[in-house]
Amino acid sequence: MIDWITQMVLEADIVFLLILFFSERNSPSKILLWALVFFAMPIVGFIVYIFIGQTFYSDQKFKDKSIRDAALLARKEDKTDSEPDPEYRRTAKAILDLGGVGFSDNNDVKLYTLGEDKFKDLYADLRNAKKYIHLEYYIIRNDELGNELIDILIQKVGEGVEVKLLTDDFGVGKGPKKAIKRFKAAGGEFAVFHKVIWLMFSPKKNNRNHRKIGIVDGKVAYCGGFNIGDEYLGKGPLGFWRDTAARISGDAVKPLQVRFQMDWEYATGRKMCPSERIMDYYGNSEYPYSGDARVLTVSGGPDVSDFNPVRMEYLELIRNAKKSVYIHTPYFIPDGSLQDALSAAAADGVDVKIIIPDKPDHMFVYWNNISSAYAVMGNGVKVYMYNRGFVHSKTMVVDGEFCSVGSANFDDRSLVLNFETNAVILSKEIGKQMDEAFKEDLEYCTEYTRADYEGINGYQALRVAFSRLFSGLS
Numbered sequence: 392m393i394d395w396i397t398q399m400v401l402e403a404d405i406v407f408l409l410i411l412f413f414s415e416r417n418s419p420s421k422i423l424l425w426a427l428v429f430f431a432m433p434i435v436g437f438i439v440y441i442f443i444g445q446t447f448y449s450d451q452k453f454k455d456k457s458i459r460d461a462a463l464l465a466r467k468e469d470k471t472d473s474e475p476d477p478e479y480r481r482t483a484k485a486i487l488d489l490g491g492v493g494f495s496d497n498n499d500v501k502l503y504t505l506g507e508d509k510f511k512d513l514y515a516d517l518r519n520a521k522k523y524i525h526l527e528y529y530i531i532r533n534d535e536l537g538n539e540l541i542d543i544l545i546q547k548v549g550e551g552v553e554v555k556l557l558t559d560d561f562g563v564g565k566g567p568k569k570a571i572k573r574f575k576a577a578g579g580e581f582a583v584f585h586k587v588i589w590l591m592f593s594p595k596k597n598n599r600n601h602r603k604i605g606i607v608d609g610k611v612a613y614c615g616g617f618n619i620g621d622e623y624l625g626k627g628p629l630g631f632w633r634d635t636a637a638r639i640s641g642d643a644v645k646p647l648q649v650r651f652q653m654d655w656e657y658a659t660g661r662k663m664c665p666s667e668r669i670m671d672y673y674g675n676s677e678y679p680y681s682g683d684a685r686v687l688t689v690s691g692g693p694d695v696s697d698f699n700p701v702r703m704e705y706l707e708l709i710r711n712a713k714k715s716v717y718i719h720t721p722y723f724i725p726d727g728s729l730q731d732a733l734s735a736a737a738a739d740g741v742d743v744k745i746i747i748p749d750k751p752d753h754m755f756v757y758w759n760n761i762s763s764a765y766a767v768m769g770n771g772v773k774v775y776m777y778n779r780g781f782v783h784s785k786t787m788v789v790d791g792e793f794c795s796v797g798s799a800n801f802d803d804r805s806l807v808l809n810f811e812t813n814a815v816i817l818s819k820e821i822g823k824q825m826d827e828a829f830k831e832d833l834e835y836c837t838e839y840t841r842a843d844y845e846g847i848n849g850y851q852a853l854r855v856a857f858s859r860l861f862s863g864l865s
Contacts, residue, residue: 490700493646532620631780792822
């Protein structure tokens with residue numbers, strides 16, 4: 392009986408490997424890794440594949456979404472031709488050609504590195520909303536900060552404000568369910584992205600909406616790395632929380648509104664509003680203040696079949712660096728193209744520094760981080776471990792004026808599987824602030840060297856090897 396079951400499992404594994412061979416024909420390394428897992432652990436390998444595998448896609452998987460998105464993106468407004476600074480104009484045009492949206496030059500940007508400051512302003516803007524609130528967050532926790540958010544939204548619904556809240560189904564799994572029920576009962580609109588239970592046997596279950604954006608009255612938008620929860624105030628088990636977000640007012644609010652509309656209509660399967668009301672979202676807005684920061688939006692996801700615009704954004708910024716590249720990322724597992732770009736920049740004399748956590752918040756991450764760090768340090772890239780608490784920030788600042796603030800990490804989950812959004816900010820003022828914040832963070836860091844990696848013991852080396860194996864299966 393046992394031999395018969397084993398034979399059936401092995402035959403099933405072979406069938407899945409054949410499916411994988413044809414579906415993942417552009418990724419032979421994944422085929423080899425899955426073959427190892429299937430034959431080393433026949434039953435477990437099959438279960439693991441069902442839950443974290445199936446990452447292959449045909450052009451049909453997101454075809455309808457892409458058609459709808461293209462129609463909405465026709466609303467984007469790009470002002471590159473009128474940009475007087477040749478470097479800003481060239482960079483903006485390149486990133487737009489690679490999938491960016493909505494370059495504008497009249498924006499006021501406020502940078503946040505602490506949760507207390509970000510949530511103080513965000514919640515104040517929400518309380519002052521007069522027309523609508525559109526929020527899209529990966530995680531909302533069932534804690535003081537998460538429940539305070541829902542209480543504010545319920546209050547605004549009662550005042551006649553349109554409130555739409557979009558979360559990822561996986562990210563909100565432990566969210567404030569009772570509070571959300573009260574929000575819906577009060578008339579608030581709530582939607583979840585990619586319900587896990589309905590996608591259990593679909594590759595789409597691996598595609599999570601990792602974005603963190605919000606729009607208030609078409610006047611103010613937020614974009615960054617903070618989710619909603621007490622841990623983002625430093626009250627969680629990881630302690631002090633270092634993250635980054637931006638508050639934007641100006642024409643750059645519109646592309647983020649388009650992004651929300653695309654995701655809302657995809658998640659709900661219905662139009663966000665009647666066509667006669669569309670100008671409520673995209674009409675002329677009286678911005679509280681307009682500065683001179685240049686901003687464009689870059690979003691990526693598996694619905695983009697040719698290349699991921701966020702990866703191309705990162706490559707473009709690194710490729711054009713002349714003096715410095717400073718990166719924060721909690722997950723530093725770059726693919727070969729990003730590793731080569733960082734190594735080439737450092738070899739060319741650019742000051743390339745990367746800050747990563749000194750502790751993991753997910754299984755395998757720490758060991759993958761140090762392995763990737765070792766791979767890029769040979770040509771002069773310097774990697775630092777953040778010792779003050781946990782660094783969750785996903786930012787890059789190049790030459791003190793070309794900045795990226797958003798939700799995308801330096802790994803395949805962000806650059807292949809997840810839906811992400813970054814704001815690219817071209818500004819000497821914001822660049823200076825980000826440079827200074829990075830240098831201040833270095834005071835709480837320890838440099839991680841090649842000698843440190845080469846000195847790990849056998850057990851740690853085994854954990855690195857095991858972690859690298861499973862990083863390739865995602």
